[in-house]
Amino acid sequence: MENTGDGPEKGPKMEASGQLYLDLLEKVVTNMIYGDAPTPNAWVPETSFTREHRENGLDWPSTAHTMVGLKRIRNVRHCLEQALADGVAGDFIETGVWRGGVCIFARGILKAHGVSDRRVWLADSFEGIPDTGPDGHPMDQEMALHQSNEVLGVSMETVRDNFARYDLLDDQVQFLPGWFEDTLPTAPVEKLAVMRLDGDLYSSTMDALVNLYPKLSPGGFVIIDDYVIPACRKAVEEFRETEGIEDPLEAIDDYSVFWRRGA
Template identity: 60%
Template sequence: MHSTAQTVQTAQTTQTEDTAQLYLDLMKKVLANTIYEDPPIPATWAPAEQYDELNRRLGVDWPSVAHTMIGIRRLENVESCVKTVLADGVPGDFIETGVWRGGTCIFLRAILKAYGVTDRRVWVADSFQGMPRADATTHEGDRELATDQYNAFLATDLPTVRGNFERYGLLDEQVSFLPGWFKDTLPTAPIDRLSVLRLDSDLYESTWDTLVHLYPKLSPGGFVIVDDYHIPVCREAVHDWRDEFGVTDPIEDIDGLGAFWRRGA
């Protein structure tokens, strides 16, 4: 039989877990702005000018106000991966490469806050000046994609991203920024070990650079999340890299757009 003290302790633990989950569920809604339902910026693949709940859940629109564009479903995937590495004791920090307004990294920091984790860091890696301009030396697929044409919308400077962290009360010593092009910053990034590596950079070269320089730091049992797996050049880079380095861990779909895998031994 359980003693009264054990019963009370169990109830308190359950209440703490419930409160943490309420906080994280609210963070997802606020970061994706499913609460105030800001209208999207029309794009060729999502021409709607009015808020659409399904588009926002799947992260296929470009929000005019929200701090993330990855949608609720991919935020839930981030949450699941982080909770798994915390529960399993997989060592290492978290990083996102390509952060836009910072929403996903803010959510990563919120998860650590919710569970009182103080020995892990969130790394925020971005050029903070938009997508790189394609030229004659750039991968052919990246030249065709020409994502730099959208920099008026995509480029978010570092002070703005830092300010967004501050809005949530989550800018502290457990958040570190890596400003600059990935080819320049990632090879010498002062990161010892990672447990979650999230890529959101669209391009072949950015995807390749991230995997080459950061995957060796990913602990066994850690996760790789590829937000733009549906984009052909990104998917091509992932598979070219996996083939070259002999990575065979099975890739799992998230929502028809993003994908992820868990690192084996």
């Protein structure tokens, strides 16, 4: 059942201006307002903007700061605002940030709620998808997503500049540059309230789950952007089985899922 969420069920009310700010921000980071043409590629061949594709994250935008689409952006808002309302301890992290739009939105949520004691972490190679090579997982090798790194590889300087365009680049925004297998085991992240995984590959997904899930507070959220990809789904299923996780998966759209960690 699709469940993007409409915001927290309880907790302090935010000013109407803050709600309007976030309503606008979610449309800006996805560029639903001007509707930039997508960049065609081997996986997503669309060349013309349609609201349906952008709402569902079915294109690779040429200008927008995220490709996740409006439904998944609203899910981020639902999860983070619910965590704030319920007092779930910890920060927000995204593993695989592209142009930074999701994390820009997450920082905007914290700002709109007047939250100054939580951070937004961006973990990314800032070079694109790794070339798994002959020693990589077979399912990762089949996809060869690194062949699209001309589009998928976005420098950290560009992402920082994107944050600055929204006046959201400050000390609450922290970068973890490098391959997940190198950075996540020693990442200086203490607690997480929301972790959003967008690394596509089996290896990237497993690296994030193994190293970050132990830091997720009870009541925190795990968002899996690429669950539709067999390699990613396999990593999630194996991890949940190994860890005995029975918290139900909920669909965001036809491509992504999330679950809330039980007590």
